[in-house]
Amino acid sequence: MDISDARNRIVATADELYNAKGIQAVGMDELRTAAGVSLKKLYQEFPSKGSIVMAVLERRHQSWTEGLDATVRRAPTPREQLLAIFDYLGQWFCQSTFRGCGFINSFAELGAISPEVAEYARKHKESFQEYVASLAAGAGAPGYLAPQLAILAEGAQTTAAIAGTPNAATQARQAAEVLIDAALNTK
Structure with missing residues (x-):
């Protein structure tokens, strides 16, 4: 998976999770798991x-x-x-x-x-x-x-x-x- 694929997957997954549960209810670990990326990759793409x-x-x-x-x-x-x-x-x-x-x-x-x-x-x-x-x-x-x-x-x-x-x-x-x-x- 290249950088843009990872980034797009993270954003799409975050959008789905935030829409379903609310932003504050979704932690970085849940997002990482659902997006299928490592925590390191998540923070490489998004610092916060x-x-x-x-x-x-x-x-x-x-x-x-x-x-x-x-x-x-x-x-x-x-x-x-x-x-x-x-x-x-x-x-x-x-x-x-x-x-x-x-x-x-x-x-x-x-x-x-x-x-x-x-x-x-x-x-x-x-x-x-x-x-x-x-x-x-x-x-x-x-x-x-x-x-x-x-x-x-x-x-x-x-x-x-x-x-x-x-x-x-x-x-x-x-x-x-x-x-x-x-x-x-x-x-």
Whole structure:
């Protein structure tokens, strides 16, 4: 196994374990064993647990961004692109591994003790808000719509995680339709 393979395996394994159990509940020995690497190799790749957490957050950000954008790009109109955000959420919420937003979970678990995690979570959420704003602008919507849709999407993520069902995506999509149509008709 070369260095990039080991690194990728560690990050993927950490992501799975952190998602399933929480970050603080997973020790380095458990991660090492699950990833199939030596403790020496683990520390060669990552000097601290904090560096692994940041690599996991970077991986999640990339996965989220690419998945969301792929779903949005398939939508035929600007209005449908805005609604595709909620379609993406619905697909995600149906996955057996869905445990809520990894950034919200990481922030809740470590935000008070890790400024680096808190800042990365904020930047991730900010990038999502900017993405929604660009879609709303492309639809010709007033500026107030994007923050409303972003909050609706964030609330759906939390609700789906707590309720344990994907219904929040459908409900949020229906609310988004009302907001979008009102915004586009009252410009």
